[in-house]
Amino acid sequence: MTTPDSVVRALAEPARLRAFAAVVLGAATLADVAAASGLKAKDAATALRKLREAGLVEGDPARPADLTPLAATLTDPMPADGLAPFVRGDKLVSLPVSHERRRKILEHVASQAFVPRTYYEESEVNERLKAWCDGGEVDHVTVRRYLVDLALLERGGGLYQAQPLPM
Structure with missing residues (x-):
């Protein structure tokens, strides 16, 4: 974006x-x-x-x-969902500096890329995130680390599990 x-x-x-x-x-x-x-x-x-x-x-x-x-x-008004200018369609363009906005953007990516309570091998997590990061300013490894740090993905035993988003 x-x-x-x-x-x-x-x-x-x-x-x-x-x-x-x-x-x-x-x-x-x-x-x-x-x-x-x-x-x-x-x-x-x-x-x-x-x-x-x-x-x-x-x-x-x-x-x-x-x-x-x-x-x-x-000059278009920013959508009410707050994703612009960081997400364009199914692409993550950049991440905001603000922790709260970054979390909201990463929650969106996680909700679109992963099914809650489903296990994924690291290679599949990487492929799903590469698709989101292609052409953007952020690499998939950074996004994966943020998702784990924010507990949106849990890592253990060589697998990742997508976590349900808070309501």
């Missing part, structure tokens, strides 16, 4: 800022972005790739009218 820090990092480089501005103003192909931003096609392509990785642009610039900015999502 896009966080304020990741937006600032992504747009701090002048070529990416120019490419992003071109997309926001309607450039829909790599050629459009290059022309509107004054960048060489290679530089525009690199900038767009970085912007896609940062979650600020989606689509394929090689296909006409397929490139769209995700800037609108940055």
Whole structure:
């Protein structure tokens, strides 16, 4: 997910800022972005790739009218569940600093990835968490440790058991 820090990092480089501005103003192909931003096609392509990785642009610039900015999502109201900007769909993008918010996010991940009172081998826990962490800022090992530390997963005898969430 896009966080304020990741937006600032992504747009701090002048070529990416120019490419992003071109997309926001309607450039829909790599050629459009290059022309509107004054960048060489290679530089525009690199900038767009970085912007896609940062979650600020989606689509394929090689296909006409397929490139769209995700800037609108940055101004959307935060959902009442409090998961944004840390969870996007079934992906964990980052973890909040606040202990209470981090716990809420990790409870959500645990409730979606595991069935309470079910035992899992470490390899299966890792695979389930890798799916959640793919493309985010947090690795699955860190998430697994937090889940154990917060007693959302219990570890013993080489197995992990998902715990029921408090009501």
